[in-house]
Each structure stands twice: as C-alpha cells, then as structure tokens.
Amino acid sequence: MSHVEDQQNEGNTSESHIDGDGEGSKSHIENRLDGGNVQPQQSQAVAAHVQALQRRKIAQLEEKLEILQSGHAVKERQTIWYVAKGRAIRRVVALFDSIEDLITENDRRCEESDDPDTTIEQDRLQIGYSTLTRTLPWFYKKGSEMEYEEYSHMLKMLRQRADSARGDDTSKLKTLVSEWVNREFKPVSLVDPDDKHSRGFTHDVCGRLLCPAELDWNNPEVRAGIRNCSDGHIVTDLSFPAYLYDKYTTNPDDLEEGLFKGKILIQGYKAVFTSPSSAKDVDGDGDGADVISNNRRAKKSLSVIKVKKHVAQIIQMEKVTPRSIAYIACQVRFALSSVTSWRSMDGDFDYEQFWRTIVDFFERAPGREARRRVDKLLEWWTRKVFGRNRRGELSDVMKANMSVNALARQRELRDDAAFDSP
Structure with a gap:
C-alpha cells in the first residue's frame, strides 16, 4: 500500500471513529456509567424524590408546629379565663378554705349520703361548695369532663387568681x-x-x-x-x-x-x-x-x-x-x-x-x-x-297579678266572650 493510501485509510479510520462518536461515544459513556452504577435519569429521579420527601417533612413539621402553637394559644386563653373567674372565690365563697376542701366535703356527702351526722365545719364547707357552684355555674360540668392533669391545672389557676x-x-x-x-x-x-x-x-x-x-x-x-x-x-x-x-x-x-x-x-x-x-x-x-x-x-x-x-x-x-x-x-x-x-x-x-x-x-x-x-x-x-x-325578686304570680298582665288577660276574655256570643 502506498503512503498516500495509508494516509487515506488512516483518515477513513479516524472519520469512521468520529462518525460513530454519536453512537459509539454514548455507548462508551453509558458503559462507563454502568460500571459506576450511576445513571443520569435514575440520579435525577432520586434527587426529585428526595426533594419531594423533604418538602413533605417540612409541611408535616409546619403542621405540627401550627397545632402546638394553636394548642398553646388555647391553653393560654383558658388560663386567662380561669384567672378572671377565680377572682370571686375568696370574696364570696371562702376566704381561707381551699377549693379542694370544698370539693372533698361535697364528694364525701355524695358517697356517704346515708350519714345524717355532720359537724359545723362540714356544714360550712358544704355551703361553701354550693356557693362555689352558684358563683361559677360551669365549674361542675367542666370539671367532670376533664382529665386529672387538666382538672388540677384548672384548680391551680383558680386558686392563684383568688x-x-x-x-x-x-x-x-x-x-x-x-x-x-x-x-x-x-x-x-x-x-x-x-x-x-x-x-x-x-x-x-x-x-x-x-x-x-x-x-x-x-x-x-x-x-x-x-x-x-x-x-x-x-x-x-x-x-x-x-x-x-x-x-x-x-x-x-x-x-x-x-x-x-x-x-x-x-x-x-x-x-x-x-x-x-x-x-x-x-x-x-x-x-x-x-x-x-x-x-x-x-x-x-x-x-x-x-x-x-x-x-x-x-x-x-x-x-x-x-x-x-x-x-x-x-x-x-x-x-x-x-x-x-x-x-x-x-x-x-x-x-x-x-x-x-x-x-x-x-x-x-x-x-x-x-x-x-x-x-x-x-x-x-x-x-x-x-x-x-x-325587680329580680318578683315571682311569676306577682307579675301575673300586675295591671299590665291582668289587662291583657281581661282583653282576651272579652274577645273570647264576644266570639262565642250568638
């Protein structure tokens, strides 16, 4: 083979290598990537999955934080409410007796309803409990629906404000x-x-x-x-x-x-x-x-x-x-x-x-x-x-006999009599 032919063949070989670079090089690269166990599409999919997972975790954390903050706000409002209501206790219920003592005496009476013998002190505590439930009409119902920890917290707040x-x-x-x-x-x-x-x-x-x-x-x-x-x-x-x-x-x-x-x-x-x-x-x-x-x-x-x-x-x-x-x-x-x-x-x-x-x-x-x-x-x-x-002391009977209501009844009776007459 002549020198010229050798050069042409060399060029053809190079061209062939270059022409096949689109396929050959891609195949070569893929083989190299396969050898390293990393594929571009798979890598992108993994990255997208990780990002989505992170976003979901962030959303979950934000939701939990919002719930915690909301719960804290509710508890804070409850505390403020209890604090305000507790101000009446020392003034109108009991200056020295604790709320727990009043509750204990009431519970004792419920459990020992057949025991008629009570002391002056026990009677005083029971009247105190009755006064407490009249002053705070929500107390019994709310207290009976609470868990022990929440109930103790409520009593603490009431006592502090009292x-x-x-x-x-x-x-x-x-x-x-x-x-x-x-x-x-x-x-x-x-x-x-x-x-x-x-x-x-x-x-x-x-x-x-x-x-x-x-x-x-x-x-x-x-x-x-x-x-x-x-x-x-x-x-x-x-x-x-x-x-x-x-x-x-x-x-x-x-x-x-x-x-x-x-x-x-x-x-x-x-x-x-x-x-x-x-x-x-x-x-x-x-x-x-x-x-x-x-x-x-x-x-x-x-x-x-x-x-x-x-x-x-x-x-x-x-x-x-x-x-x-x-x-x-x-x-x-x-x-x-x-x-x-x-x-x-x-x-x-x-x-x-x-x-x-x-x-x-x-x-x-x-x-x-x-x-x-x-x-x-x-x-x-x-x-x-x-x-x-x-005005608040007027009974229904007293109100019924007052002239405004008495007149209303008289007018109705007259209308009924006129309607029934031939």
Whole structure:
C-alpha cells in the first residue's frame, strides 16, 4: 500500500471513529456509567424524590408546629379565663378554705349520703361548695369532663387568681381606709396611707375602731390595758370590733343592735364590689343611685363602647351575701391594724375564726326570729349597696297579678266572650 493510501485509510479510520462518536461515544459513556452504577435519569429521579420527601417533612413539621402553637394559644386563653373567674372565690365563697376542701366535703356527702351526722365545719364547707357552684355555674360540668392533669391545672389557676384578688383588695383598702378615717374623724395624727406601723391600737382612732364591743375605748385604763395586753383586755376574735357597729357604738344590753352596719364596713364593701367612687355615697337607706339599674342601662347604651366592669357585674351579683360581708370585715380590720403583711393571726386575734364567726352569724341563725332579723339585715345591705331595685325578686304570680298582665288577660276574655256570643 502506498503512503498516500495509508494516509487515506488512516483518515477513513479516524472519520469512521468520529462518525460513530454519536453512537459509539454514548455507548462508551453509558458503559462507563454502568460500571459506576450511576445513571443520569435514575440520579435525577432520586434527587426529585428526595426533594419531594423533604418538602413533605417540612409541611408535616409546619403542621405540627401550627397545632402546638394553636394548642398553646388555647391553653393560654383558658388560663386567662380561669384567672378572671377565680377572682370571686375568696370574696364570696371562702376566704381561707381551699377549693379542694370544698370539693372533698361535697364528694364525701355524695358517697356517704346515708350519714345524717355532720359537724359545723362540714356544714360550712358544704355551703361553701354550693356557693362555689352558684358563683361559677360551669365549674361542675367542666370539671367532670376533664382529665386529672387538666382538672388540677384548672384548680391551680383558680386558686392563684383568688389569692391575687385578695391581695389586690388588701392593697386597695390600705389606702382607702386611711382616707376615710382621716376625712371622718380628722385625727391630730393623720393615718399614713403608706405606713401601717402607726395604725392599730397605737393610733387613737384606729384603736377606737378596733376596740372590742364590750370595752370602752374612751376609758384611759381600757386603752392602756389593750395596748399592754393586760388581763381583761386581751383582744381576740371572740369580740366584735367597734367598726362593725352603726356609729361605732354598741348597746351592752343588745349587742345585735346596729351590728354589721358600720359606715367604714359599708364603704369597704362598695369599694371592692362596686367601685371606690361609689364608697363615697353610703348615707341614707339605699336612697342613692340604683347600681343594678344603672348597670343595665349602661350596658344597653354603651354596647359598642368597652366599659370596665366592677366585681359585682363580673360575677353577676345582685344581692349582698353573708360570706362577702365576712370577707370585707376581715379586710377592713386588717387595713386598720398595724400588721404589714397578710396572715391569719394578728397577736391573739385569729382572722380565720373571725371570718367563720361572721359567716355562722348569718348562716346558722338559732331560730325563726333570728333568721328573720338576718334576712332583714341582708335586705338592708342589698339596698345600701345596689339600690332599691328589686325587680329580680318578683315571682311569676306577682307579675301575673300586675295591671299590665291582668289587662291583657281581661282583653282576651272579652274577645273570647264576644266570639262565642250568638
């Protein structure tokens, strides 16, 4: 073969190699990829699958996060709701007894329904439970539907807010009581709204208001005896303080006369349950503004505007109750005392027993006449605090006999008679 032919053949061989590169090279590359167990289409499919899987996982995580956040928000709203509802417990249910104690006594009675023998303390707890379920009508149903953990959480929230509300009232009355005492008695040594150390029996006016009903504060020997805690002058919860009485004076021959009608006691009640401003108007026998009626009118006329509600509105309270009076009696005494932090004992004075004594005065009247006097006193308190509105007390029979309804019946009877006549 000539040199030229060799070159041509070489060119043909190269051309043939180049011409076949589309197929040959592809086959060659595929063989190389197959040898490495990696194919382009399979690789792309795997990558797409991984991306899709990751997207699904992200979506699932986002969904779980949203559920957790939603659940947290619901739990937070529930906590706020329980916190708001719990504010009434110390004020109108039980100042010292725990919610758990009330529930335990009610459960005991359900389990031992055939046991008629109960103690005074057990009866007091049972009345407390009944008061709790009236004040928080949702309590029993909601509690019976909950798991134990959620139920315990609810009780904890209620208890915390109950104690918080008591603390708020203590702080509020600390200042207000000092203002009322200074305004009414104008003492030489004014009661300091920020300092409690100068109150109590060391202060002449506070001492007069805290003085046991059976003793005469105007007697120098009595004042000295109380301040020195000498025999015959020990101040305990077995004595009703003078501030509980009308005009802060007592009738030794009738210690029930004027009891629980003290002006500063009424001021304390209105300051907590209606408003501090309403406490300025306590004169007269319920002749002031009708709180209940005014609240209803305000609700209608200001339905679009947010108006801050007072305690009685929040808990839908339209009558003064025994336990709410006992609560305020303890709060006012604490405000008059020199004790700086809330506790159940002040020297020889037991606040817990004092609260129970007042509750029992109303709830355990010894006879029919005593019950009648207690009911009359509570009616007086309701007029004093809420005004003279008694519409809610009208029975269906009383409403039926009133002229508007009576006239409606008469008109119907006349129409029926006219229709039946020939």
